[in-house]
Every structure is written in C-alpha cells, then in structure tokens.
Amino acid sequence: MPAHQRILVVNEKPEAPPNRSLVLSLRARGATVETAPLSAIAFSTASASGLAIPGFGEALPNAVLVRSIAAGSFEAVTRRLGVLHALGGLGVPVWNPAAAIERCVDKSTASFVLNKAGVPTPPTFAVEGLATARVVAERELRRTRLVLKPLFGAQGRGIVMIDGVRDLPPEEDVGGVYYLQHYVPRAGPPFRDFRVFVCAGKAVAMMCRRGESWITNVSRGGIPEAVDAASRAPLERLAAAAAGAVGTRFAGVDIVRTGDGALLVLEVNSMPAWSGLQTVAEANVADAIADALLAFLEKRAATATPRRAVPGGR
Secondary structure, eight states, X not given: OOTTOEEEEEOSOXXXXXXXXXXXXXXXXTOXXXXXXGGGOEEOTTSSSSEEBTTTBXXXXXXXXXXXXXXXXXXXXXXXXXXXXXXXXXXXXXXXXXXXXXXXXXXXXHHHHHHHTTOOOOOEEEEESHHHHHHHXXXXXXXXXXXXXXTTOOTTTTOEEESSXXXXXXGGGTTTEEEEEEOOOOOOSSEEEEEEEEEXXXXXXXXXXXXXXXXXXXXXXXXXXXXXXXXXXXHHHHHHHHHHHHTOSEEEEXXXXXXXXXXXXXXXXXXXXXXXXXXXXXXXXXXXXXXXXHHHHHHHHXXXXXXXXXXXXX
C-alpha cells in the first residue's frame, strides 16, 4: 500500500456500525481517515483547489468514500453532488462517483440504464401526472399487479401495491411522479429475495431476506439468511453486471427470483448499509471495501505517468 493515504469518508452518521467499521478497517491498513458530512465541504475560491474540506486544510484527500448524503432542499442536494463532481474533476477518486449515485438514487434512470445494458429487470414505467399514471395502470393491470415506489425512496419506505387504478395516490403525495413496476409474484409468506454486495466488480457477500411481508427490507423486519451454495454463482454474475451498468465501485444489488426461477434486478443501492448482511456473510464487508480501495490507489500510483523534467529547469 502506498504510504500516507489520506481518505475522506463522507457520512452523516459516523457512529453507525457500517461507517465505524469502515473507518476502523482503513485505519488498520495504515490509512489516515477523516470523516465529514458532505454539507460541511464548501466551494471556496480562496482555496487553491477551490474546495474547503474539514481536516484537510489546503490539501485534497487521496480518495473519497461516500457512505451517505443527507436529505435536503433541491438546492442543497445539487450543491452536495456538485462537490462530488468537483472532487472527481480534480482527479480525486470518489467511491461512488457522483454520476453513479445520481443514476441509482433516481430509480427511473437506474431502470433505464439497466434495461439498456441488458440486465433483466421487471417492466417499469415512470410518468408525470395522475392522468398519465392512470392510463399506464389501466393497461398494465390487465397483466399483473403493480408496485408504486417513491422515485428517491430507500429501505422499503413508501412502497405501495397497486391492485386497481383507485389505489394510485394523489399527485401531491408523490411529487407528481409515478414510478410503477410490475410486481414479481413469488411464493409466500414467508417471502424471500436477495441482497448482493458488489465491490470492485466482484460479489463479496450476499444474503437472502425473509419476510412475512412482500417488502423484505431488513429495516422493515426482514430476516437475513445465508444463501445456499447452488444459488450463489448466478446471483454473483447478475449483481456484478448490474453494478457495472450503473457505474458503481461498490453497491448493494436487490434481486428477486420469479415463479419460474428467473432472476430480476429490482434496484441498485449506491450507498448501502450492511449490518444485516454482515450477520450471515462470511467476508467482512468493511474489510473488502478498504482492501479494494487501497489496492486501487496502489495500482493507480504504480501506473501514473511520471512528470518529465523541463530542460534547463530547476
């Protein structure tokens, strides 16, 4: 590992177990780690880099790991993502890059990108306005039930089953945007689906989530279970393809198995937690991220083009 790597871990809750374990893993490998919320990083033309980062003075970190971005006004979130874009533009590796975070946070863009990359996903529609949503629902409900998800939601919050057009909420409840996805029927209760953690292009851990509800997120009461050996290889391949399609360096990929055994990607989380996953995973997820990032930096340093001396210069 190159000496004196200084890593910035961006998060809002440094005391959360995944964030704390990540910092400890990096420090155990010799890195210096600072943590700060993205809201604390300022654009500053008084700084040589154009940014003012807590704990770094005029220097830039060797890399940035993004664990969370707090909710805020449109202006605040735009500025925070702008900071990540600026860091990338300054040559600082950002995991995950701002563009990948934007793709994943916006479920409609993620569905578009996954579909264009040939990653199997349920049929999905994102439209504006209740009238347009009703047209889509009337057509698609002839085939299957629909799931309405918040465009920017996470952890299973705000998900609604749509059995009829009457179930569509008013526009003010969804910001005028209706993200509708075919429900994937499966046996239950208990219901099961999968979360696969991908880092640097490889699946490093996975779990089956079991729930009495069809919404199986661990934050909603889902129970983590180990995945049987026979199921692992296809899940690993699909999750790696999904993470690569949206451009993430690490990600939690949610996958569901259909009644006929096919695997479909529901979404890709670019800022995943792993407390539940770690209870059944053989690999240490924080260690896997730390090892991958530091190996990336070592390879980057080894392949960097040395600056040429200027003839007659000092």
